[in-house]
Amino acid sequence: MHRNLPQNKEALLKSYTTRLKDDVKSMLENFEEIIKLAKGDNESQLNRMTQIEQDTFEMQVRAANIVRAGESLMKLVSDIKQYLILNDFPSVNEAITQNSKLFRTKQQECDQKLMSLRDDIAADLYDLEDEYFTSIYK
Amino acid sequence: MANSVNISIEAPIENQIQEITYDGQEIYQAPLSMSENLARLAQKIDFSKADDDYCNIKKEGESSTDVKSEEDKDPGYQSSLWPWDSVRNKLRNALTEVSVLADVLSIAKEKRYMVLDPIQAEQPESRPMVQVYGRKKALSAAGAVLLNGVERLRASETMRMTRNMPDFHIDLLRLRQNWRLKKVSNTIVGDLSYRTAGSKFSQTGVFEVTKAPEDQIAQAMSLNASGPAPSALRVTVPPELQGVAFISVLCQKEQEDVVTATISSSAINCPGTLFGDGADLHWQQKLEAAQNVLFCKELFARLAAEAVQLDASIPHMVVGNQIMATVLPGIQLLIGLCHNNRQNTNGNTDNVKTEGATSNKNEHDHVLEHSLHQLLRAVHHANTHHPFPHPATGPLGPSKRRSLAGPMAADRYELLEMSKEQSLLEQIIQQAQHFFMRRRSEYVLDTIAKEVKDPLIVSHWNALNSPTQSCVKINIMANGYDAVCRTSLVVAVGEKTLKCICRDGKVRHLSYELQELRDLIYCQVYQHQMTAVQAVARCMGWQLLASSSHLGSGPVEPLGNASSCLLASPYGDRMIAIRCEPSVGIQVFIAQSPKKDFYVSELVQDKKWEYLGGAFKEVKLEKMEGKNFLNKMELLMACLSSTS
Structure with missing residues (x-):
């Protein structure tokens, strides 16, 4: 089914996969980094207080990165849904055939009703015309 | 060196020997303390030969660095150098350093290129608890960021779930x-x-x-x-498709001030908006409305293009959003596009309202509007549904008639006929024409039925009709005598002509001037009367002596000819003459034999001539009893048949 997709569609699907992988990887990496920072056995030439401050900010940024990756995953889900809705031609075709079937039956019903109504009215009209033209009240 | 002697070398003792005991044990003097040493050294300083000492000290320092070669130094190694050489070197170095220091200081003093900051003394190492607290704080801040994000996701999810928000x-x-x-x-x-x-x-x-x-x-x-x-x-939706639009079709009598009339009536009461505001409107309704606007625009654009292209005898006019076409002499068809965009309503709402009040009664023709929609949809359908066979690669293909044209060897004329297509405007004009013809025929038939009381004229409209064809059956008969005689004719109403098929099988084509139909019906009525009288006479046993439907005598009739017939009673002694002139009416004369006023004259002496019948005397029909003409005639015949 997916063999004969056009190239840009193929690329789009691939980009969805890479987005998924990237986001999950980013979550994992950021989490690992936070844990590493929490261990805090890194030797640096910085002042101790500066180091602590830097670690705080880095952790916040990494936490925000995890949140961003999570929201990006939500966006990805919504994008995939949208893609499916917009490009799922078989289901659209099914909906169209269903609709057209529905409307056709409705049309037939209406036609039949109109025809029977017309027949009734025509019969009644004949009688009424007869009555009208033979009466003295015209 | 055969007689070499081993020399034992011993490092000099560091401490001086205080005494040697008798058993040879050496007792060392205790090392000097720092202050004692300093005092001893200070005693040693001879300031007069400080330079030499300095040199010696230096020499000692050098020699101490190279312990191994200390013993190998030959005593005259200093002589190779100038004794003050090292001193001079040291001094020069010192001078260089001092001058550099002076430069640096002078630069630093200016504070333009260099600033000297005091170096803070190394702070004492922070305690590990501070670090732990710092980490704790950092982790809690990171956790807060994560929780915040989670909370946001959860909040949006729960809001959708709990409040039943649409997805x-x-x-x-x-x-x-x-x-x-x-x-x-x-x-x-x-x-x-x-x-x-x-x-x-x-x-x-x-x-x-x-x-x-x-x-x-x-x-x-x-x-x-x-x-x-x-x-x-x-x-x-793009602004040009917003709002409400519809096509209004209006048939009206031709007016002198065509343009003004149409422009004012173009603002036919257009509903301002659909129910509800634009934002509240469901997308389905909004899109359907926009689609309708687009459809109406297409329809109008097509009609306008056709109106310009068609060369009618009376040219069609396109003014603004209005197309005018003449349907029948004196009758105009106005097709207008009403598009109420919300943008332009603000400017002329009051204008529209006043117009709406006046033109409300001026009802437009829903049937023709519907027909227009239908016609365009049929065009759309024909554009996509080509008859088979057509090439699989494209939607184009010859029509069925055209594909048959080859095998049927159609000539150029036929092919040209095939390529002709009726435009939408022509079709709608035809429909409008037919509509008017039908209305007018109805009116004529109804008024004749009202005017002519004696033979009943019953018209039955056929329900099976196309938009441009309808059919009415007219029965002419007398009340109570419909079994005896009934004249029926069929009128097929077309677009501009009427086709009448009479009882005798004659087909008459009438134009849109309905006086023709009126005259025809009148002729048929009088013809019916004549045939009916004859039928009644047959029933009564009377004899038809003569009849003529086109009598040459009498004044010239404006329509048709006078007709007459002559009837004789079963015994032959009474006669009835009927003369029917469409312009005058029916006159009935009777004569009887033997005539009552027969007197023998000189010319006619024989008595037998009294049976010839006397002069005809007119019967005053209106004074006779009877429901209608045939009834009166029946009574008259019955009366005259009696042998009294």
């Missing part, structure tokens, strides 16, 4: 099932034009789908809690 994707799916959508970069774009249904209109019907802001949905939900849930979709 964007479900709405999108429904939209997709009903409309064409595609994604262009970051936006979802839809198409509401009739292109796929066969339209060739150039205007596009692109609309944009966006997600409705959640606070607006919540607001809408709070406003009408009982109503249908608001949609999570927002549909943006």
